[in-house]
């Protein structure tokens with residue numbers, strides 16, 4: 351059964367217990383219901399279930415594209431963590447972003463988005479939406495006057511991520527939510543970099559939060575997944591019909607991996623942030639580096655805002671290596687422990703060169719406008735001993 355009573359416990363406890371549905375066998379760990387369909391005791395029960403006519407306290411699963419008990423456990427657990435009214439899981443983070451936007455939009459609508467985005471999010475917003483007659487305005491997310499100037503009566507929804515990928519810009523969530531709501535639009539926030547442990551966009555005024563569960567929620571590099579959180583009305587009336595009928599359902603097996611990931615999310619997010627903070631202390635001012643970007647550093651342009659809206663600065667940092675792309679490549683190729691990969695939020699520390707990987711699709715001008723210089727590398731700090739990471743970084747910097 352859906353255990354909403356766990357909401358009286360603190361977040362770390364909710365991560366372990368919320369949403370659990372025990373079968374009559376009384377299993378300790380959540381069961382994987384690897385089933386596509388469900389059988390009904392009689393024809394009347396099937397008819398009632400399709401009508402949504404359920405006896406009090408009963409859950410009516412119909413087909414795994416619509417819902418599944420293991421997936422429901424994952425949805426309820428993350429909804430309880432963030433005190434969201436409802437959540438709906440998807441097959442990947444991009445399925446979550448796409449559905450969260452598409453389910454709200456029609457031709458003639460207008461969308462405002464921050465420019466600093468994960469590459470596939472910018473493809474949906476800047477390339478796909480205009481194909482369907484949706485007007486799009488891109489703004490510098492940190493500049494509130496640009497948000498104010500961009501919203502208009504036909505603005506239907508707005509999108510941003512903070513901290514942004516890869517330059518870790520911080521956007522004022524409460525202020526942007528106020529601007530967006532002044533024209534009756536909704537605010538969708540991609541909260542992947544902050545993780546649900548360190549930033550609560552719904553509490554700050556966002557209407558919808560999206561996650562790539564592939565990142566910190568799995569946290570061990572195994573499965574793709576995504577999830578969308580919002581009001582009961584948004585999830586049931588707008589989001590659910592869109593995903594039910596278009597099909598980006600999360601596999602029950604992947605949902606089970608994500609459930610197990612949530613049980614250790616608090617420990618991992620804090621330990622990885624401890625590691626990031628230790629590395630930043632060592633790296634700030636190190637030879638071979640022209641800049642260290644981390645929201646927890648006093649030199650970060652939105653340091654005060656980050657301190658106010660995030661519980662901790664997170665597991666991601668960016669380094670500007672001296673000598674541009676050649677220096678960055680020498681640095682990456684000299685690393686032994688930290689591996690080159692565009693994934694993030696993993697137990698293993700991973701480093702990537704955005705100019706030639708995640709952001710290579712952009713023009714050079716667009717990249718430089720976002721602060722993505724040829725020397726920039728993004729580091730996702732894992733769970734290794736920070737001393738080993740520091741030694742690896744030290745020797746790679748010496749090779750620059």
Ligand SMILES: *Cc1c(COP(=O)(O)O)cnc(C)c1O
Nearest residue numbers: 442443444468540542562564575
């Ligand atoms: C990875 C990522 C996504 C996409 O998630 P997938 O699970 O890879 O589809 C979206 N937004 C951000 C910020 C991400 O890091």
